[in-house]
Amino acid sequence: MNRLTKAGISLILLIGTLVINGLGAFGFFNGMSQKDISDMNGTLITPAASTFSIWSVIYLLLISAAVMMMVKNKDDYYGQAIDRISYLFWLSSGLNMLWIVCFSYTWIGVSALVILAFAITLSLLVLQLAKIQSDKQWLLPAAFGMYSGWLLIATVVNIASWLISIDWQGLGIAADVWGIIILIVAVVVTVAVTLITRNAILPVPVAWGYFGIYQSLNAADGFGGAYPALAMTALVGIGLLLVMTGVQLYLNRWQLLPVVKADVV
Numbered sequence: 483m484n485r486l487t488k489a490g491i492s493l494i495l496l497i498g499t500l501v502i503n504g505l506g507a508f509g510f511f512n513g514m515s516q517k518d519i520s521d522m523n524g525t526l527i528t529p530a531a532s533t534f535s536i537w538s539v540i541y542l543l544l545i546s547a548a549v550m551m552m553v554k555n556k557d558d559y560y561g562q563a564i565d566r567i568s569y570l571f572w573l574s575s576g577l578n579m580l581w582i583v584c585f586s587y588t589w590i591g592v593s594a595l596v597i598l599a600f601a602i603t604l605s606l607l608v609l610q611l612a613k614i615q616s617d618k619q620w621l622l623p624a625a626f627g628m629y630s631g632w633l634l635i636a637t638v639v640n641i642a643s644w645l646i647s648i649d650w651q652g653l654g655i656a657a658d659v660w661g662i663i664i665l666i667v668a669v670v671v672t673v674a675v676t677l678i679t680r681n682a683i684l685p686v687p688v689a690w691g692y693f694g695i696y697q698s699l700n701a702a703d704g705f706g707g708a709y710p711a712l713a714m715t716a717l718v719g720i721g722l723l724l725v726m727t728g729v730q731l732y733l734n735r736w737q738l739l740p741v742v743k744a745d746v747v
Contacts, residue, residue: 485561488568489552495575496548500541502579511586519588523643526661526712529635529694530701536632536690543625550621562614563622570607574600585640590647594640601637604630608679615739623738627683634675634684635691638668658709665692665715673726682730682738689723692716 509515520528554560577600584593608630611622642664645652652660672688696716698704707713734740 485555485564486552488564489548489555492564492568492571492575493548493552495572496544499575499578502582503537506582506586509586511583512588514586514588516582516585519585519590520643522588523590523646525639525642525646526657526699526705526709527642527664527695528639528698529691530697530704533691533694533697536628536687540625540628540632540687543621543628547622547625559614559616559619563611566610566614567607567622567626570603570610574603574607577603588647590640590644594637594644597633597637597640601630601633604633605675605679608681608684612680612739613742615737615742617737617741620738623681624683627679627681627738628687630675630679630681631672631684631687632691634672635668635688638664639691658712661709661712662715665695665712665719669719669722672723676726676730680730680734680740682727682734685723685726685730689720689727692719692723696720 505511507515507517509518517531551560551564555564577596581593581596581600584596604626608623608626611626615623668688672685676682676684693716696713699709699713699716700707731737
């Protein structure tokens with residue numbers, strides 16, 4: 483299969499993903515949107531609804547990346563990217579669409595497994611991009627770094643929603659304490675994934691998710707400031723994640739991914 487065909491399949495699957503996501507948002511599956519189901523299984527660490535506007539940025543970047551790979555399929559960098567990430571991207575698109583269906587039909591446990599596989603697939607994709615990075619290339623690292631980072635926080639929230647859906651009692655530990663533990667663990671995981679993939683933008687969408695959590699915890703129509711320790715944990719998490727972005731940028735010599743030497747590629 484040549485590179486143009488691979489890039490074309492990626493673009494078609496991306497369009498299919500957008501369509502399925504749109505149908506899900508309008509309640510085409512099971513008569514309920516993702517927001518409706520999320521509200522049914524709300525958690526202390528579910529971000530404010532406005533936070534999910536980040537999807538528009540992510541999909542704009544992904545569309546730009548998919549089009550660029552088609553247009554520049556004969557370019558050395560984009561050609562290598564097509565060869566390295568196409569199959570992983572196809573898998574991630576399939577998992578994205580499958581997640582919409584599972585979540586829409588309130589198969590929350592299954593959807594948690596699907597989104598976990600989805601997040602792992604995207605992290606592996608970002609790791610592949612790190613092996614071919616050349617000077618001044620930012621579009622693919624930005625698109626897939628944002629995508630992968632957001633999936634990390636989305637996975638955490640999905641698992642928490644599943645625990646709510648099965649009426650898990652938290653082993654007698656208070657819900658806000660569990661929230662603090664989960665936010666700390668999520669920061670550690672994000673830092674680890676960032677260091678492994680070396681993508682400096684990856685912690686940014688996670689920090690944005692933490693900001694959404696902070697907003698929800700303090701909003702009058704949310705939890706109204708009832709959990710100050712958890713809200714402070716979210717704020718500290720934002721700071722640590724942004725510091726991680728700065729550290730990784732420094733390690734990358736101020737690029738989203740470090741440039742790979744020709745003999746290493």
